[in-house]
Amino acid sequence: MTTFIAPQRKLIQWLSTLLLLLIPFVQVGGDSLLRLDAPSRTLLFFGTSLRIEEFSLVLLVILIMVFMFLFITMVFGRVWCGWLCPQTTLSDLAEYLISRMQPLILVKPLAMVATQLLFLSLSFLVAANLIWYFIPPPEFFERLLHGRLGMVASISLSATMLLVYLDLAFVRRLFCSSVCPYGRIQLMTTDRNTLVLELNPQRAGDCIRCGSCTRVCPTGIDIRDGLQIECINCGRCLDACRGVMAKLGKTGLIHYTFGSRETEGGRPLNIRSLLLGGVVIALCGALAASIITRKEATLKIRRNDAVQVQRLADGRLVNFFTVFIQNRSKYAAIYDLKVTTANGHTAELLGPVSGIRLAANDNRRIDLVLRFSSASGSGAPFTLLLMRGATRVATVPLQILEK
Numbered sequence: 001m002t003t004f005i006a007p008q009r010k011l012i013q014w015l016s017t018l019l020l021l022l023i024p025f026v027q028v029g030g031d032s033l034l035r036l037d038a039p040s041r042t043l044l045f046f047g048t049s050l051r052i053e054e055f056s057l058v059l060l061v062i063l064i065m066v067f068m069f070l071f072i073t074m075v076f077g078r079v080w081c082g083w084l085c086p087q088t089t090l091s092d093l094a095e096y097l098i099s100r101m102q103p104l105i106l107v108k109p110l111a112m113v114a115t116q117l118l119f120l121s122l123s124f125l126v127a128a129n130l131i132w133y134f135i136p137p138p139e140f141f142e143r144l145l146h147g148r149l150g151m152v153a154s155i156s157l158s159a160t161m162l163l164v165y166l167d168l169a170f171v172r173r174l175f176c177s178s179v180c181p182y183g184r185i186q187l188m189t190t191d192r193n194t195l196v197l198e199l200n201p202q203r204a205g206d207c208i209r210c211g212s213c214t215r216v217c218p219t220g221i222d223i224r225d226g227l228q229i230e231c232i233n234c235g236r237c238l239d240a241c242r243g244v245m246a247k248l249g250k251t252g253l254i255h256y257t258f259g260s261r262e263t264e265g266g267r268p269l270n271i272r273s274l275l276l277g278g279v280v281i282a283l284c285g286a287l288a289a290s291i292i293t294r295k296e297a298t299l300k301i302r303r304n305d306a307v308q309v310q311r312l313a314d315g316r317l318v319n320f321f322t323v324f325i326q327n328r329s330k331y332a333a334i335y336d337l338k339v340t341t342a343n344g345h346t347a348e349l350l351g352p353v354s355g356i357r358l359a360a361n362d363n364r365r366i367d368l369v370l371r372f373s374s375a376s377g378s379g380a381p382f383t384l385l386l387m388r389g390a391t392r393v394a395t396v397p398l399q400i401l402e403k
């Protein structure tokens with residue numbers, strides 16, 4: 001019995017599209033699974049919140065994506081394009097709608113309007129789906145219905161809608177071969193072991209030149225001419241040839257292969273791919289370790305240069321500081337600031353240093369005063385503590401000035 005790969009390809013294609021649509025609706029611990037929250041400059045990433053100030057973590061996430069992309073491209077070629085890319089799904093959908101509407105369009109011009117309206121609805125869905133990665137869907141709809149979407153979101157929504165509509169109505173497959181840079185990038189990452197489709201060279205003589213493989217190709221190429229940049233690894237030609245050859249009692253002539261047999265490929269797990277895979281694993285490990293060991297809150301301090309150091313009549317000195325507290329955890333917390341002393345000095349903190357309530361991901365700037373007995377000698381005899389109850393969350397040395 002002849003087996004075709006189209007059902008599996010369509011299933012994977014639709015599941016991945018569905019995943020992209022549904023991810024913004026998924027919540028972990030009351031927050032989005034994956035979203036860039038612009039107002040708080042925070043990346044909500046699978047249950048953890050990475051603030052833009054934690055640039056090293058955000059950079060790790062970006063690096064993981066880049067190296068993962070390079071690894072997948074090196075091993076599996078353009079399988080992403082043919083099996084997973086939303087652009088391919090949209091093109092398939094647009095072509096399906098056109099094929100169903102075409103007979104009607106010839107007799108009822110209204111069908112043409114209906115097709116364009118369907119394209120517009122799809123454009124809205126795609127554009128809204130993109131915005132949902134920045135504004136949670138319930139908030140998006142609430143703001144949209146009340147005309148409070150905001151300028152940036154409105155412009156992004158309209159511009160994306162327009163681009164997707166033009167893509168659906170006029171561009172479709174042309175995008176893959178002419179606009180999308182992925183095919184060009186792929187040339188740099190693929191090697192002779194990358195997964196490709198080819199006409200089996202050992203059976204080229206069996207080809208009956210029926211042309212079925214070229215007729216079904218969405219990018220309009222002839223796989224018999226060898227590997228071409230336009231090929232998106234969709235496998236339609238493979239299915240077409242299997243169908244033709246089955247009628248002759250033979251197996252198909254086109255197959256997936258890790259590297260062409262003519263170029264002596266066949267080793268997807270080679271030094272380059274293993275190296276790239278190793279980098280991805282190492283980066284994931286570094287990200288996991290950084291997230292596990294990151295502090296629940298940060299404490300930063302700078303001298304308040306607007307106010308001079310003062311010496312009181314009783315001989316004590318007064319220094320002025322500005323501190324910045326950031327609650328990086330996913331929960332609201334109440335903090336206290338305390339000071340510890342060394343070498344028998346006495347010191348007290350003045351200012352709003354107790355019961356500092358910070359919502360999750362919130363920041364607070366506090367101006368405070370340190371009043372202390374003269375601390376002879378150099379160094380930092382005082383340490384500022386950020387406490388949550390009895391837990392010491394963060395510490396920072398206080399560099400004092402004596403008059």
Ligand code: SF4
Pocket residue numbers: 082197213216217218219220221222223230231232233234235236237238
């Ligand atoms: S050559 Fe085959 S695999 Fe490549 S795009 Fe055309 S139909 Fe798809």
Ligand code: SF4
Pocket residue numbers: 199206207208209210211212213214224240241244253254
């Ligand atoms: S479908 Fe198969 S037999 Fe027909 S032209 Fe293509 S490779 Fe040859």
